[in-house]
Amino acid sequence: MAHTLAVLRLVGFIWILVPGLCIKKDVGTCENVTNPDIYLSFTKSLQTLINCTEQVIKKLKPADHSDLYRLLQTAADNVRSIHGKACQSVNPKNCSLPIVPVNGGLLCLTMNKTRYCKPMCNKGFDFQFLRRSRLYERCGEATRYIWTTQYIAGNRLAVCSESSRAVSGYPSQYFPTRCQDVLYDHSLETDMISTFRKEMKQKVDRKIDSGTTCLLCGD
Template identity: 40%
Template sequence: MALRGTFTLLCSLAVLSSAGAQNATLLQNCASQTQLLKRLSADLKGAVECGETLPSAWSPQETAALVLSMRSMTDTLHRHQLQECQGAEPTKCPEAEVPPGGGLVCVTVDNKRYCKPLCSHGYDFAFIRRSRLYDECSEHTAYKWQTQYVGGNKLAVCSEASIQVSGAKSAYFPKDQDCLTTKSSIQLQSGVIEEFTAELKAEGVQGEPQSACLVCG
């Protein structure tokens, strides 16, 4: 079982990080891509649980090749999840930049796009924004983001910090629950989105929330 899991893991990484004719060849040697994607998460968790014992029999070249494949796959998946907020109304609004070291929760209400930056534990906002929970892009703002930064689509910067004092309490992910951990759980992600929609209603933003999403930097 362990060998099969490792083989599937390696095939999955190879398929997802390769392209063109090489990709087609790998798909012939492995199971279907859909099956690989479904099993990839479980296989990766199994590999992590094996700890230091998993790569002990591998050569330095094999270990380096696996690290390279995992890095390529991580970059691909990261770019993919950054696109999950695209296409939301109003479409004239540019995509807001997601702060590294944090995330961005967004929702559309009454054809107005609202996004709330959040920082992970160990990071804080570069500017004070305790009373600034979110930023808006709509016809009222000429389809530009009302941001503390001049021009562009940057809403916030999460800088490394030992304490978090620049933002509201709800603008930070918990200590052991960063953005990706939150997004990996439908319950945790829904909680972040529901908290944001409740904050909007408290600010007088009325209407049915649409196109809600959470993206991680």
């Protein structure tokens, strides 16, 4: 269901990104995409389209479905890839990218050349092990560029298991709904990042490198 909703939202993206754009191979340019007026029109039209998704989908010809879904999936994969690369291009370079928990996510930032990641679980899930004394895991020179973890070796920092109670971690280690929903809400994402930065400043009184904080969501 979540996958279908994501796909339907992207239908609007492909159709109204540039007014009058048709869904064909090798059409359109990148120049108009960043035009502020076009983007504002796009977001307003997208909201209208989301409200009328069922009616719009019914008007599609069956023959168009395969090509449309291919374009939408490619767009989604590209966005995910770009976001993932941004989270990888941070110091220290010697640290591997940690495994993002399924049914959860990771908030990561860099302080004093050490990478800190805060495991988080979606609503309805909890950590397998108690984390009340482990707000974060870290990787840097002091750890020989190996992630600290409650699991044996590797870069798995946490596992989120289905649970009716969220008691194993800090209150701030749980998403109000799902990690993916936070990515859809920039204000909420900013608030969570701000909370993590404040927590880290209290625990590790060092400078946070600018532009190194990012949120990664599991499947």
